[in-house]
Amino acid sequence: MIEVNRDGEVWIFAEQEAGRLSDVPLELMSKGRSLADKLGVSLAAVLAGGRVRDLSEKLVRHGADKVYVVEHERLEPYQTNSYTRVLCDLIAERKPQIVLYGATPLGRDLAPRVASAMKAGLTADCTDLQIGDHTPPGSDQVHKNLMLQIRPAFGGNIIATIVNYDRWPQMATVREGVMPLTEPDPSRRGEIIECRADLNGLALPLEILQSQRRQKKVNLKAARIIVAGGAGVGSRENFRLIWELANCLGAAVGGSRAAVDLGYVDHDHQVGQTGTTVRPALYIACGVSGAVQHRAGMSESAKILAINTDPTAAIFSVAHYGVVGDLKEVIPRMIKAVRSGAGAKA
Amino acid sequence: MGYDCIVCAKQVPDTKRITGEAMKEDGTVNRAALPAIFNPEDRNALEAALGVRDAHGGTVTLISMGPPSAAEVLREGLFRGVDRAILLTDRRAAVSDTHATSYILSCAIRRLPHDIVFCGRQAIDGDTAQVGPQLAEKLGITQITYLEEPAVLEGRTIRARRNVGSGFELVQADLPVLVTVMESANTPRPPAARRMMKYKKARTAGEVARELGQETGEAAAAAEVERRCQVLAEKGLLIETWDLGTIEADLAWCGRLGSPTKVHRVQWVKLAGGEYREFPATDEGVRELVTELIEEHTFG
Numbered sequence: 246m247i248e249v250n251r252d253g254e255v256w257i258f259a260e261q262e263a264g265r266l267s268d269v270p271l272e273l274m275s276k277g278r279s280l281a282d283k284l285g286v287s288l289a290a291v292l293a294g295g296r297v298r299d300l301s302e303k304l305v306r307h308g309a310d311k312v313y314v315v316e317h318e319r320l321e322p323y324q325t326n327s328y329t330r331v332l333c334d335l336i337a338e339r340k341p342q343i344v345l346y347g348a349t350p351l352g353r354d355l356a357p358r359v360a361s362a363m364k365a366g367l368t369a370d371c372t373d374l375q376i377g378d379h380t381p382p383g384s385d386q387v388h389k390n391l392m393l394q395i396r397p398a399f400g401g402n403i404i405a406t407i408v409n410y411d412r413w414p415q416m417a418t419v420r421e422g423v424m425p426l427t428e429p430d431p432s433r434r435g436e437i438i439e440c441r442a443d444l445n446g447l448a449l450p451l452e453i454l455q456s457q458r459r460q461k462k463v464n465l466k467a468a469r470i471i472v473a474g475g476a477g478v479g480s481r482e483n484f485r486l487i488w489e490l491a492n493c494l495g496a497a498v499g500g501s502r503a504a505v506d507l508g509y510v511d512h513d514h515q516v517g518q519t520g521t522t523v524r525p526a527l528y529i530a531c532g533v534s535g536a537v538q539h540r541a542g543m544s545e546s547a548k549i550l551a552i553n554t555d556p557t558a559a560i561f562s563v564a565h566y567g568v569v570g571d572l573k574e575v576i577p578r579m580i581k582a583v584r585s586g587a588g589a590k591a
Numbered sequence: 592m593g594y595d596c597i598v599c600a601k602q603v604p605d606t607k608r609i610t611g612e613a614m615k616e617d618g619t620v621n622r623a624a625l626p627a628i629f630n631p632e633d634r635n636a637l638e639a640a641l642g643v644r645d646a647h648g649g650t651v652t653l654i655s656m657g658p659p660s661a662a663e664v665l666r667e668g669l670f671r672g673v674d675r676a677i678l679l680t681d682r683r684a685a686v687s688d689t690h691a692t693s694y695i696l697s698c699a700i701r702r703l704p705h706d707i708v709f710c711g712r713q714a715i716d717g718d719t720a721q722v723g724p725q726l727a728e729k730l731g732i733t734q735i736t737y738l739e740e741p742a743v744l745e746g747r748t749i750r751a752r753r754n755v756g757s758g759f760e761l762v763q764a765d766l767p768v769l770v771t772v773m774e775s776a777n778t779p780r781p782p783a784a785r786r787m788m789k790y791k792k793a794r795t796a797g798e799v800a801r802e803l804g805q806e807t808g809e810a811a812a813a814a815e816v817e818r819r820c821q822v823l824a825e826k827g828l829l830i831e832t833w834d835l836g837t838i839e840a841d842l843a844w845c846g847r848l849g850s851p852t853k854v855h856r857v858q859w860v861k862l863a864g865g866e867y868r869e870f871p872a873t874d875e876g877v878r879e880l881v882t883e884l885i886e887e888h889t890f891g
């Protein structure tokens with residue numbers, strides 16, 4: 246734990262694997278930028294790994310004022326213990342007020358270990374972060390300009406706002422895909438600060454015998470339009486309709502967990518709490534009931550069109566457009582209308 | 592040789608069955624109106640431990656931290672095969688965040704032989720996945736998160752396959768370790784009928800006192816509670832109860848005081864509902880919808 250430090254910077258842990266930056270730290274930059282600006286402090290990225298220096302520029306272009314680069318052969322590949330040591334040493338030395346991590350498998354392995362070692366607070370899986378004041382119940386002491394850590398809980402049935410006013414830094418993991426990725430600004434300049442890691446003598450208890458990564462087959466996060474199918478599609482055969490509509494709109498294909506479990510579509514396409522979080526310009530949900538876990542991954546879409554036989558389905562509660570009907574009839578009609586340019590005014 | 596395994600399990604509200612009554616007017620959760628269940632991935636943690644004992648011998652101890660009602664989780668563990676069940680309960684542990692919870696669990700586990708500590712990856716009420724790693728840190732042992740296949744043990748080493756999202760990692764480490772277990776790691780065995788017959792009579796001291804009070808209509812006499820507990824213990828039917836005193840926890844690190852994170856506000860998610868524009872499912876209706884989407888440049 247470090248003492249409350251109002252001048253402390255806002256930090257983002259720049260997750261990378263094998264020299265490739267993940268999307269999350271870049272997504273976090275715009276939010277980190279606005280938190281840092283509100284607090285009047287710098288935004289810094291912490292970039293650790295074997296040879297990672299070259300990634301600093303990208304972090305700067307996305308909004309970092311500073312990049313702390315920590316290179317060491319023992320930081321590649323990732324291990325909980327070595328990264329925990331690096332983060333804890335840096336935090337103790339430079340006393341940031343906020344540290345953010347992506348809520349990725351790696352981030353959720355690392356951040357709790359760091360928080361425990363620092364005896365600091367950590368909020369998991371935030372979907373939004375703001376700056377605000379907090380007065381503890383039964384007290385009249387106002388803690389000003391804290392990070393409000395906003396997250397769903399209870400399977401998405403409640404939204405909790407968490408604060409940490411005394412055992413700093415204030416730390417949170419942030420769900421992938423919920424913060425919009427903004428355009429890099431090539432004219433931005435930042436400071437690259439090389440930091441030493443003291444890892445000699447640190448035991449690395451894991452021996453990594455084998456490691457296999459594969460690229461996802463689809464990039465749902467980048468899609469402008471997503472056509473998603475659920476259990477209501479009825480069969481793998483029928484799921485072709487979803488692909489056809491997507492093809493004719495230049496859209497990506499998504500699926501509910503039920504559709505994935507039924508084998509209609511691969512898990513890479515799953516949208517929701519345990520899949521990908523998306524925010525396209527248009528999300529077309531076909532035969533998806535709209536369970537909280539599904540909505541958690543798509544309710545931020547700019548426009549939502551729901552096609553469902555059940556007018557009481559929860560998906561309609563987040564929809565902007567709705568068609569109550571059988572998707573096996575509605576989708577072919579849509580395809581026809583799109584092909585003919587519909588009103589032909591566009 | 593056998594391994595001493597500890598399993599941490601949480602009793603959670605069944606978040607899939609949340610209805611209107613589950614939330615109070617003030618937006619807080621009415622836990623009483625929710626069915627309480629054995630956290631799903633903790634069942635996988637339990638199965639992982641039982642699997643280790645099946646293959647190598649040793650012991651499985653189940654710990655549940657929570658209110659007295661968490662005894663239910665411990666009974667379920669006994670039905671499925673644990674050797675020892677411990678309820679960790681104390682009013683002073685209420686509203687612990689993951690930091691305080693992992694501290695309290697670490698104090699309890701330090702008092703028990705432990706080669707492998709198994710936790711579910713995450714609980715369905717909080718979904719934080721933080722207690723496992725924080726507990727490993729406090730015990731000063733290696734953490735292996737996201738186990739997706741039964742682990743292999745050989746002497747003092749464990750080999751485990753971790754699901755790292757975009758793929759997997761096969762890792763090896765020396766014991767002791769803490770492993771967090773995913774749903775995909777195994778299929779939990781059903782409760783054994785014979786064990787159910789026996790252990791449905793298992794009780795905590797608190798339950799004994801309550802039942803005695805109900806029988807006699809007055810507060811239970813301590814001596815009689817103790818006598819009954821003694822009888823249960825002799826039959827192996829007493830679920831042990833530990834409090835913060837038993838585990839010599841430092842109160843500064845427990846409960847609200849020991850929790851760096853505090854709740855600022857809680858809002859019940861109300862669905863707005865019914866504010867979408869409906870188009871008929873006819874040729875005409877669908878064409879109108881598509882026209883509109885083209886006009887506002889969503890399509891094309």
Ligand SMILES: Cc1cc2nc3c(=O)[nH]c(=O)nc-3n(C[C@H](O)[C@H](O)[C@H](O)COP(=O)(O)OP(=O)(O)OC[C@H]3O[C@@H](n4cnc5c(N)ncnc54)[C@H](O)[C@@H]3O)c2cc1C
Nearest residue numbers: 475476477501502503517518519520532534539554555572
């Ligand atoms: C911890 C946890 C995590 C989860 N994570 C996710 C996740 O990431 N993503 C996810 O999607 N789910 C997730 N789920 C599962 C989620 O709770 C739901 O079970 C799932 O989303 C349901 O999928 P569905 O809407 O396709 O199926 P259903 O709920 O079965 O809905 C099918 C819908 O299709 C409609 N329908 C049927 N026939 C037709 C037809 N001919 N034309 C039009 N409509 C039709 C029905 O009216 C119904 O509304 C998770 C659950 C848990 C417990």
